[in-house]
Amino acid sequence: MSNVILVKQLYRNTSDFTNKQVKISGWIRTLRASNAFGFIEVNDGSFFKNVQVVFDSSKISNFKEVSKLPISSSISVVGTLVETPDSKQPFEIQAENIVVEGLSDADYPLQKKRHTFEYLRTIAHLRPRSNAFSAVFRVRSVAAYAIHKFFQEQGFVYTHTPIITGSDCEGAGEMFRLTTLDLNNIPKTEDGKVDFKEDFFGKETNLTVSGQLNAECYALAFRNVYTFGPTFRAENSNTARHAAEFWMIEPEIAFADLIDDMNLAEAMLKYVINYVMKECPEELQFFNQFIDKGLLDRLNHVVNSDFGRVTYTDAVKMLKDSGKKFDYEVEWGIDLQTEHERYLTEEIFKKPVFVTDYPKDIKAFYMRLNEDAKTVAAADCLVPGIGEIIGGSQREERLDVLKARMQELNLNEEDYWWYLELRKYGGTKHAGFGLGFERLIMYITGMSNIRDVIPFPRTTGSSEF
Amino acid sequence: MSNVILVKQLYRNTSDFTNKQVKISGWIRTLRASNAFGFIEVNDGSFFKNVQVVFDSSKISNFKEVSKLPISSSISVVGTLVETPDSKQPFEIQAENIVVEGLSDADYPLQKKRHTFEYLRTIAHLRPRSNAFSAVFRVRSVAAYAIHKFFQEQGFVYTHTPIITGSDCEGAGEMFRLTTLDLNNIPKTEDGKVDFKEDFFGKETNLTVSGQLNAECYALAFRNVYTFGPTFRAENSNTARHAAEFWMIEPEIAFADLIDDMNLAEAMLKYVINYVMKECPEELQFFNQFIDKGLLDRLNHVVNSDFGRVTYTDAVKMLKDSGKKFDYEVEWGIDLQTEHERYLTEEIFKKPVFVTDYPKDIKAFYMRLNEDAKTVAAADCLVPGIGEIIGGSQREERLDVLKARMQELNLNEEDYWWYLELRKYGGTKHAGFGLGFERLIMYITGMSNIRDVIPFPRTTGSSEF
Numbered sequence: 001m002s003n004v005i006l007v008k009q010l011y012r013n014t015s016d017f018t019n020k021q022v023k024i025s026g027w028i029r030t031l032r033a034s035n036a037f038g039f040i041e042v043n044d045g046s047f048f049k050n051v052q053v054v055f056d057s058s059k060i061s062n063f064k065e066v067s068k069l070p071i072s073s074s075i076s077v078v079g080t081l082v083e084t085p086d087s088k089q090p091f092e093i094q095a096e097n098i099v100v101e102g103l104s105d106a107d108y109p110l111q112k113k114r115h116t117f118e119y120l121r122t123i124a125h126l127r128p129r130s131n132a133f134s135a136v137f138r139v140r141s142v143a144a145y146a147i148h149k150f151f152q153e154q155g156f157v158y159t160h161t162p163i164i165t166g167s168d169c170e171g172a173g174e175m176f177r178l179t180t181l182d183l184n185n186i187p188k189t190e191d192g193k194v195d196f197k198e199d200f201f202g203k204e205t206n207l208t209v210s211g212q213l214n215a216e217c218y219a220l221a222f223r224n225v226y227t228f229g230p231t232f233r234a235e236n237s238n239t240a241r242h243a244a245e246f247w248m249i250e251p252e253i254a255f256a257d258l259i260d261d262m263n264l265a266e267a268m269l270k271y272v273i274n275y276v277m278k279e280c281p282e283e284l285q286f287f288n289q290f291i292d293k294g295l296l297d298r299l300n301h302v303v304n305s306d307f308g309r310v311t312y313t314d315a316v317k318m319l320k321d322s323g324k325k326f327d328y329e330v331e332w333g334i335d336l337q338t339e340h341e342r343y344l345t346e347e348i349f350k351k352p353v354f355v356t357d358y359p360k361d362i363k364a365f366y367m368r369l370n371e372d373a374k375t376v377a378a379a380d381c382l383v384p385g386i387g388e389i390i391g392g393s394q395r396e397e398r399l400d401v402l403k404a405r406m407q408e409l410n411l412n413e414e415d416y417w418w419y420l421e422l423r424k425y426g427g428t429k430h431a432g433f434g435l436g437f438e439r440l441i442m443y444i445t446g447m448s449n450i451r452d453v454i455p456f457p458r459t460t461g462s463s464e465f
Numbered sequence: 466m467s468n469v470i471l472v473k474q475l476y477r478n479t480s481d482f483t484n485k486q487v488k489i490s491g492w493i494r495t496l497r498a499s500n501a502f503g504f505i506e507v508n509d510g511s512f513f514k515n516v517q518v519v520f521d522s523s524k525i526s527n528f529k530e531v532s533k534l535p536i537s538s539s540i541s542v543v544g545t546l547v548e549t550p551d552s553k554q555p556f557e558i559q560a561e562n563i564v565v566e567g568l569s570d571a572d573y574p575l576q577k578k579r580h581t582f583e584y585l586r587t588i589a590h591l592r593p594r595s596n597a598f599s600a601v602f603r604v605r606s607v608a609a610y611a612i613h614k615f616f617q618e619q620g621f622v623y624t625h626t627p628i629i630t631g632s633d634c635e636g637a638g639e640m641f642r643l644t645t646l647d648l649n650n651i652p653k654t655e656d657g658k659v660d661f662k663e664d665f666f667g668k669e670t671n672l673t674v675s676g677q678l679n680a681e682c683y684a685l686a687f688r689n690v691y692t693f694g695p696t697f698r699a700e701n702s703n704t705a706r707h708a709a710e711f712w713m714i715e716p717e718i719a720f721a722d723l724i725d726d727m728n729l730a731e732a733m734l735k736y737v738i739n740y741v742m743k744e745c746p747e748e749l750q751f752f753n754q755f756i757d758k759g760l761l762d763r764l765n766h767v768v769n770s771d772f773g774r775v776t777y778t779d780a781v782k783m784l785k786d787s788g789k790k791f792d793y794e795v796e797w798g799i800d801l802q803t804e805h806e807r808y809l810t811e812e813i814f815k816k817p818v819f820v821t822d823y824p825k826d827i828k829a830f831y832m833r834l835n836e837d838a839k840t841v842a843a844a845d846c847l848v849p850g851i852g853e854i855i856g857g858s859q860r861e862e863r864l865d866v867l868k869a870r871m872q873e874l875n876l877n878e879e880d881y882w883w884y885l886e887l888r889k890y891g892g893t894k895h896a897g898f899g900l901g902f903e904r905l906i907m908y909i910t911g912m913s914n915i916r917d918v919i920p921f922p923r924t925t926g927s928s929e930f
Contacts, residue, residue: 004720006620025720045686045689046688046689072890074892104889125682134686155471155511158610164928166929176643177644180642183651201925214930217591217593221594229695230628230694234645255566421591423567425591427539427567455625455627461667463668
């Protein structure tokens with residue numbers, strides 16, 4: 001790395017390097033050359049844009065027929081940076097010496113032409129070298145950092161909640177079981193059942209679907225905490241919005257109610273979008289031009305709007321009154337479908353909106369029961385183009401109310417002894433939410449398939465790479 | 466949260482609040498009171514230290530016998546901040562109104578007395594409310610952020626490598642199998658084997674032991690990348706240094722060799738330690754006083770030393786020449802044991818040291834073969850008190866050498882087709898390392914059991930909470 005300049009530095013501080021000798025290294029994205037003279041577009045991975053290198057072939061130390069240098073070969077270039085105010089690119093490097101570091105085979109699968117995203121998924125090890133995926137995964141990284149920055153600057157404690165869990169605490173969908181038992185020779189108990197005492201943890205274990213219940217323990221010690229880690233759903237669904245493995249952010253705040261929770265969610269979304277707009281303007285410009293024409297307008301609108309807030313009951317009324325024909329009819333008590341959510345946020349509010357106070361029967365047991373005894377203090381954030389992006393709630397802190405609700409749902413108190421103890425030993429009002437990280441990235445980039453915002457996606461039947 | 470001041474703000478900016486009315490909320494850590502008058506130490510989770518609240522009992526709105534207010538109850542306090550330059554604490558709050566938010570039961574398991582760490586593990590949901598664990602888990606959060614900050618400030622791309630994997634790429638120890646098959650009724654193929662085609666991914670899958678091979682794909686697109694995520698080992702070992710689930714940081718850098726790799730590792734460790742020393746002085750003071758007397762000296766020494774560097778061959782010679790009797794005898798070719806590692810770093814170098822160029826037979830297939838054809842370009846970083854904290858290497862970028870090595874080890878090329886293609890399409894020299902995050906936290910805090918630096922640890926037979 002020594003002495004080598006990153007291309008990002010050349011772009012961000014061009015004048016520091018003008019007419020000076022620089023050394024860069026990177027991969028050939030395009031090459032136009034006669035045998036005497038040519039242009040190479042080099043990308044070094046540090047920046048979305050390429051650098052144009054101008055050369056005559058005598059400058060290449062260790063390769064003869066320059067015009068046959070395959071794209072994706074890695075090279076090092078020493079040359080002079082010259083500003084080119086009349087060209088498309090702001091500067092170029094006039095090569096004095098080019099060394100081929102690693103020659104690419106000519107059958108490189110990512111040739112310079114339009115490829116479908118479906119095809120690129122089959123070469124997930126190479127696709128980050130394409131423009132679109134270089135942009136997606138740089139934005140993903142920057143957005144992840146923005147989330148940490150947002151919470152850490154306010155003193156939130158980042159808490160690593162467990163991935164391996166002995167309890168299906170939420171009953172949230174199918175789980176992956178974990179085992180070290182020999183599946184060809186499963187130990188059985190006397191009554192013929194699987195003997196989990198022989199398994200690694202001495203009991204059944206699964207991959208987590210949410211770190212929330214564990215995060216609550218930490219919120220009641222540190223006041224403000226957040227998780228950011230992988231979560232899993234073994235749902236056999238093959239949609240553009242579901243993956244078996246995805247990352248989730250789950251803040252949890254004590255001495256806080258549903259209003260505080262929504263304020264936090266709104267501030268976080270705006271912070272992350274602002275941060276990505278500031279750090280990745282080239283990438284967002286690319287998405288706006290090639291992936292989703294309205295993207296920049298939409299993002300700008302979001303950071304400058306106050307999010308809407310409406311109760312579920314009022315939202316249902318609005319949907320019914322709209323006259324719009326939905327595939328799935330709207331009635332008080334139903335779980336809102338994506339078509340309803342999108343209509344609310346895209347057509348009625350025309351901006352992100354929190355829907356609050358859902359019927360208790362369609363929400364999880366830990367959500368705080370409202371005075372009406374019919375609804376709970378939940379708040380889902382819906383955004384245009386996606387639908388639900390955040391699901392949050394105030395948590396039930398009243399031990400008796402929580403226990404009664406668990407009984408209604410036939411949940412076993414013993415499985416939740418530690419969760420219940422949080423209410424016994426200095427419980428206080430608290431709230432939190434979950435943000436699906438991939439949904440956020442889809443929202444910020446305009447990418448429409450979750451497989452295209454995860455480096456190596458895991459979905460039904462697919463665990464390649 | 467509105468209007469409430471965090472205790473951290475009171476400590477960091479005391480003069481802004483002197484003689485003013487403030488509102489805080491938090492949990493009672495200690496209480497000394499007659500029925501008329503008393504002192505409460507309140508901790509709100511935002512800061513390691515408590516705030517002393519002075520009150521007379523008429524100020525408590527909703528609780529009668531103040532002297533019986535159980536510790537761990539949550540309260541809100543409105544009062545005036547008064548500086549107390551002659552006392553142990555720099556200020557106190559003279560209460561005007563105290564409201565009990567959540568009353569704790571009197572049998573609170575974390576009473577004010579010395580508890581063993583073993584006992585506290587049985588109440589992992591409450592232990593972050595104790596001094597030691599409040600300090601450990603705040604340091605863990607701050608250190609995690611420091612790692613992100615270090616890499617992001619240099620433009621590294623944070624890459625979420627997959628947790629679920631179809632390949633045991635490193636052969637690094639036992640893995641957890643993942644399945645959605647019904648273990649009581651496993652589908653079999655015609656020849657009586659488990660029919661994994663029926664499983665969720667249509668094949669055998671495991672939990673990852675390392676994201677490195679995937680990270681290499683991204684380094685060859687973005688140049689500098691890092692992972693930071695959970696990894697898993699189903700090793701049936703019951704030591705103070707091993708957990709079944711732990712977090713790992715794996716940077717991977719292109720156009721870089723082993724020297725660059727060591728420089729990066731050393732800079733990262735120093736950055737993280739400096740950052741924690743700056744952000745968490747109270748916590749480190751506590752560890753230095755109660756957990757590990759030499760801690761601060763050691764950390765200061767580390768950030769101000771140039772790490773040692775020695776080849777494996779020379780290190781073996783030094784160990785043999787030392788005259789020290791080891792349980793496990795030293796010979797060229799052995800894998801260094803913790804006793805050897807600690808002797809090297811603690812007695813011979815008296816500072817962190819990189820041991821480089823290990824025999825190829827004790828290292829992984831992907832490490833770059835040296836000229837001598839006997840050793841590989843590996844570098845492990847050993848630190849006093851711990852032993853190995855980082856394992857790194859330059860990766861084999863020469864396709865023919867890599868393939869030959871895989872053949873020696875009977876690795877199936879087809880399983881690694883994409884990994885091999887990285888060498889075919891513009892491969893370049895590159896390197897990386899893995900840092901066990903828990904080992905780092907043990908090193909920074911002086912805590913000696915890995916179970917005490919993970920919020921809810923998973924070890925053999927233990928997946929509680």
